[in-house]
Amino acid sequence: MSDTMKALAFLGAGKVGLVEREIPHAGPGDAIVKTTASLICTSDVHTVAGLLPVPEGRLLGHESVGVVHEVGEGVTSMKVGDRVAVNAVTPDGTCDNCQAGYSSQCGGPLGGYRFTVQKDGNMAEYFHVNDADYNLAPIPEGLADEVAVYACDMLSTGIIGSENANIPIGGTVAIFAQGAVGLSATIGAKLRGAGLVIAVEGIPGRQELSRRFGADVVIDPASGNVAEQIVELTDGGADSTVEALGNQVTFEGALYATRPGGTLSNVGYHGESGPTVTMPLDAWGLGMASKKIVTDLCPGGRLRMERLMRLLANGKVDPTPMTTHRMGIDQVEEGFAMMSEKRDGIVKPLITF
Amino acid sequence: MSDTMKALAFLGAGKVGLVEREIPHAGPGDAIVKTTASLICTSDVHTVAGLLPVPEGRLLGHESVGVVHEVGEGVTSMKVGDRVAVNAVTPDGTCDNCQAGYSSQCGGPLGGYRFTVQKDGNMAEYFHVNDADYNLAPIPEGLADEVAVYACDMLSTGIIGSENANIPIGGTVAIFAQGAVGLSATIGAKLRGAGLVIAVEGIPGRQELSRRFGADVVIDPASGNVAEQIVELTDGGADSTVEALGNQVTFEGALYATRPGGTLSNVGYHGESGPTVTMPLDAWGLGMASKKIVTDLCPGGRLRMERLMRLLANGKVDPTPMTTHRMGIDQVEEGFAMMSEKRDGIVKPLITF
Amino acid sequence: MSDTMKALAFLGAGKVGLVEREIPHAGPGDAIVKTTASLICTSDVHTVAGLLPVPEGRLLGHESVGVVHEVGEGVTSMKVGDRVAVNAVTPDGTCDNCQAGYSSQCGGPLGGYRFTVQKDGNMAEYFHVNDADYNLAPIPEGLADEVAVYACDMLSTGIIGSENANIPIGGTVAIFAQGAVGLSATIGAKLRGAGLVIAVEGIPGRQELSRRFGADVVIDPASGNVAEQIVELTDGGADSTVEALGNQVTFEGALYATRPGGTLSNVGYHGESGPTVTMPLDAWGLGMASKKIVTDLCPGGRLRMERLMRLLANGKVDPTPMTTHRMGIDQVEEGFAMMSEKRDGIVKPLITF
C-alpha cells in the first residue's frame, strides 16, 4: 500500500482534475475508509461552477463506500477491514441541532454537510470520516458496494423528500423533475404508499426510469401548464408535492399544484435560482390555505444508512437502473465532464476503484 | 323489483339464517344501496357466538358495495345508479370525536361501527347508509366491485394497523397473525416502506399468502419463542409491531418484540381474550421504555374509501388472493358455517348478488 | 319581536352603513342566532377596502355570539334559548378537506370562511348558521358573552398560529406584530410552554399589552434589524416564529429569524402584500435548512369553540384587555371608521346589542 492516493480535486472555477495526495490519518473518534465505489453528484458540478465557495485544491465527492482502513482512538463500533457506507452528511450527534433531531443542520444551517464544503471530499482512494461511531454503517452481507452507495445521498435525499411530504396512504403526489434525486423521491413516494404518483419530466430516458420506479403518470413540461394538469388529475390539487430540481418555475408549479391542507416538500437545491424564490399569493392561498412548505438536506448518520441499506438488501428498492455509466477512478475527469454537460443520457456515473 | 329482499340474519346464540325482509327506505341525508358484492367477516362470527350482544333478528354484515338505489332528502354527492362503496364504519362527521379526528369513535367508543351493532347489517340485497354524503364513495371506473369490497373493512383495518405502527422507512416490523386483517397489515407494512417485514403465522396457506403480500420472514408460532426470534432478527426488537389477532399470547409477544422507542399497534379484537389483557412489566419496560401501545377501529368515511380504492384502481394493491371462496347470496349460510369453523383454508368468502 | 333587524353592510368600495334587513330563517340543519355581542375585525376593513371581492349590500362581521333564536329541521344539539358561540369559520364537516382534517378549507381554499365572503356576515341583530350541529357551541355557565366572543376568531386564529409553530417546551418563539391576532398568538405561545417569547411591535399600547399577555422581550421595529436581534437573543434563531401581520417585511424577518429545523407559522393575511411574497435564499437556507413554513386559517367548529371557551371559563386566558372600546350597534359605523383608521389606540371594539 502506497502512502499516496488518487483523488478528484477542484482546481479553480470550472476546473477539476485527478491529483495525487497523501492518505489521511484518523484522529480520536475518526476513521479512514478505503474506497470501493463512488457516485458523481450534480452538487459537485454546482460547486465547481462556483455556486458553493470552496478553496482551490479541495477534494470533491460525497457519495462513497468502502472498507475501514484505520480507526482513531475511542472508536468502538467498527474495526479495520469492515465494509462500510458513510452518508454525505456526517453529523456529530452532539450539537443542539442534532439533539433537537435536525442532525443535517449540525452546528448551523447545512452544517452536517462536511465533505468538500468543510473538508476534503471522498471521490478519492481513501477518505476521512469524523465521528466514526455515529457515521459508519456496516454494509449488509450480500449487498454489493455499487448498490449500497446509493444510500449515501440519492436515496437518503430523495426518500426524505417523499417522507416529509406527508403522503397519505392512497393519496396523490406530484414530483417535479426526475433527475437522480427526483427519481429517488419517486421511489420514496411508492414506499410511503401513494395512490397516484405523478412525475414531471421532459427527458425521455428519465420519463422511462420514472415509470419504472413507480410513477403512474408522467407530465412533460412542454405539454402546457403543468400545475393545471395536476390539479385536474387530482381533482383540486395533490395531497403532496416534491420539488426536486431547485428552480423558480418548478417551485411555483409545485405550490400551485398542492391542495389546501397539503404539503410541498423541497429537496431541490436553489443555488441556481438567483437570490430569491417567489411565492405567488394565489398559489400560496394568501398564506391561509393550510399549505405547508418543508425543506431538508440529506439525512445522515449510521441509523439512516442501516435503514436505507435494509431496503436495498431485502430487495425492496433497486436503484441501479440509475447507473447509466461505469468507469474507473482514472476516467473520473471524463465522467465529471459528461455529468456537467448532461451528455449521453447520463443520470449517475459509478466510479470503481 | 320486488319490495322484499334476502338477507342474512342473526337468529339467536350460534344461529344464522337467510331471511326475507322489506327493502329499507332512505330518510333525510341517507341512502339505500343495492348490493353487488359482500365479504363475510370474522367479526360477524364473533357476534353470532355472543361476544357482541345484538338483538335476535338483526341483519349481519358490514362489508358490501353496490349501486345507489335511493337517496334521501338533502343528499348531494351521489345519485341513483352510481356505483358506490361504503365502509363498515359510517360516522356522522359531526360529533366531538369526529371533530377531534377520531371518527371511528363517533358518538362514543367504537360508535362509528353501526352495521349489525346499532342497526341492520349489509349482508343483504339492499342496505341503508346513514350520512350518505359523508360515507358514500364512488367506485372508480375500471375497478371491479369484488376488488373494491376489500376497502370496506379488511384493507382499512389492516392498513391502519401498519400506519399507526409508525414504521420508519427501512425499519423493521413484526405482524402477529395473518388472517385477512393481518395479511392486510402486511400489505400496509409494505406500503409504508418497511425494510424488514416479519409475519407470525402457523397455517401454511396463510404463510404463503403472507409472503406474497410482502413478508420477508414468516415465523411459525410452533417453532418456539416467537418474541425472542424477532428480537434476534431485529437486533434488539422491532421498530413496530402489529397485533392482528386479539389474544393474550400474541399481545404479550408483540409487547416483548417491540424495541424501546417502538410502537405496538393493536387492531386485533380482544373480545375472546377474557375480561383483561395483561402486560408483563419486563415486556413493557417497567412503563418507562418509551414503548407506545396504540389501538384503532377500522377508519371509515368517503375520503378513506377513495384513497384505498385509488390504491386498488392503480394496481398498487391486489387483495384478491385473499378471496378463497365465492358463492351466491343463496349459499351464504354455508359460507358462514365454513368461516365459523375455519374450514377448507378459508380466508375471505366473496358473496355475489 | 320585529321582523326586521339592524345590520352593518358593505355599501361599495370603502363604504359601510347600518341597514335594515329581514330577519333570516333556518333551513334544514341550520340555525338562527340572536346576537348579544360582536367584535369588529380588521379582515372586514380589508374587505371594505376591496381586498376581498364581495357584492354590494353584503352584511359584514364574523365574530358574534348570542342566543339560539330558531333551529331548522334535524338540528339536535341545541334548542331555542341556548346561549351559543359560533366560529368565524363554519365548515360542513363532510367535504374531503373536512374529512382530511382541514375543515377551514371546507370545499376549497379558505372555503370554511362563509360569513361575508359566501353569505351575509353576523354584525347584525340576528344571523344564520349553516350546519348548526357542527358549528354551534354552548357558552359555559358563568362565562360572559363579551369574553366568549374572543373565541370566534382572535383566539382561534392567534392560538393556532402558536400551535402550528411547534414551539418546544422551553423553546424560543418570536411573534411578528401585536395586533389582536398577534397578541392572541402571544397568549398561545405562553399556553404552549415557550421558554422565551419575543414580540415585535412598535405601538406602545400594544407593546404593553404584549408584555401583559406573556412576552418576555418586545422589539420595536424602529430599533434596527429585527431578525438579527432575534438571532442574537436566541443564539442562532428562534425555534419558532409567528407571522401575524401579512407583509413582506415581517414575513422575511420571520424567515431569517427562524433557526434551522425551526418553523415559521403564518397567520397574517397577505392580501395587502401585492401579488407575491418573496423568500431570500439565505433566509430560506437555500431550501435545505429544514425550515418549515406552515399556514392556516382560523379553525372553526363546535369542538374548537368548546376548548377555547374552556380556557376562558377556567380563567386560563383573559383576552379582555384587548377590548379597548365598547359601543352599541347604533355606533358601529363610528367603530368601523376608528378601526379603519387605527385611531385612538384601538385594538378590538366590542359591539353590544
Place this chain on the structure above:
Amino acid sequence: MSDTMKALAFLGAGKVGLVEREIPHAGPGDAIVKTTASLICTSDVHTVAGLLPVPEGRLLGHESVGVVHEVGEGVTSMKVGDRVAVNAVTPDGTCDNCQAGYSSQCGGPLGGYRFTVQKDGNMAEYFHVNDADYNLAPIPEGLADEVAVYACDMLSTGIIGSENANIPIGGTVAIFAQGAVGLSATIGAKLRGAGLVIAVEGIPGRQELSRRFGADVVIDPASGNVAEQIVELTDGGADSTVEALGNQVTFEGALYATRPGGTLSNVGYHGESGPTVTMPLDAWGLGMASKKIVTDLCPGGRLRMERLMRLLANGKVDPTPMTTHRMGIDQVEEGFAMMSEKRDGIVKPLITF
C-alpha cells in the same frame, strides 16, 4: 482541596450511609462536577428497597448540579469553573436509540439512566459525567442552583408526562398522584395549555401544592370511584391522562378515565406493582377505542436541560414550593430516612454542599 469526598452509598438491602470516597477523574470526553445542590429522589428509595439491583457500595443520587471541576480530553463545550446542570439521564448521543430520537433508551431499555444503575450516583461532593459535551448544560446567570436542580429529573420527567399526553389546547387532562413527578406533570399540563386540569391525590399538603401549580379540580381517591368522577367532569373521559405513581389501581383508573381517541401517558415507575400490569378490556375499549398508551423515562441531554432552565430563568415555572426540607450533606442520611417513610409532609429534600 482534599482527594476524598463525602457521598451517600447503598450499603445493602434497606441500608444507606454517608461514606468517604476518592474524588473521581475524567477520562476522554468526560467531566467531573463539584456538587452545589442535590435533591433526594423516590427512585433511590426504590433502589435501596431492592427494586433495582445495584451492587453494595454503589453511590446513590441522580439529581445534582454544580461547578465543572475537571474536563477530559476532547471536551470543548465547557471549562473548569462553569456552573452546570446535568440530567439524571446521560445518553451518549451516538447509539441507534439516540439516533432514532429515544436517547433515554441509550444502548437499550432505560439505558440512558446511568447514575447509580450503571455507575456511581451523584449524591456526592463530586461526580463523574460521561459524554460531557452532550450532557453538561450551563446554568443561566441569575438562576439559583437550588432551582436549577429541579430540571435534572422532576421537571424533565413530569413535563414529558404531559407533553406525551397530547393535551389539546383547551383540552382536559387528569393526573394520577401528586408526588413530585405528578406535581411536575401538573406544571406541564398548564404549560401545554390544558383547559381543565384534574389532579388525583389524597394527601392534603400535596392537594394544596397541586392547586398552586395549576390543578383546577383535585379528587381525593377516598371519595369513591375516581375514574367515574373524571368521566362525569369531562363528559365522556379526559382527552389525556398521566399516570405518575406506578400502580395497578392508578393505571387502571387512568385507562378508564381516558376518552376514545385520548392518550394515557405513563411516567410512574411500576417496579412496585408486581410482575404485571393488567388492562380491563372495557377500560381499554376492547383494544379498538383509539386509546393510546405511551411511556417514557426522564429525557436527558444538554438541550433538554437548556430548555427547562429557560423556563425557570424566565420565571415561567417555579418548582421551589416542592422543596419542603433543606439540609447539608452531613444530614443526608436523615433526609433519606424521612423520604423513605414519607414523614413530615416531605416532598423534596434539598441537600446543600
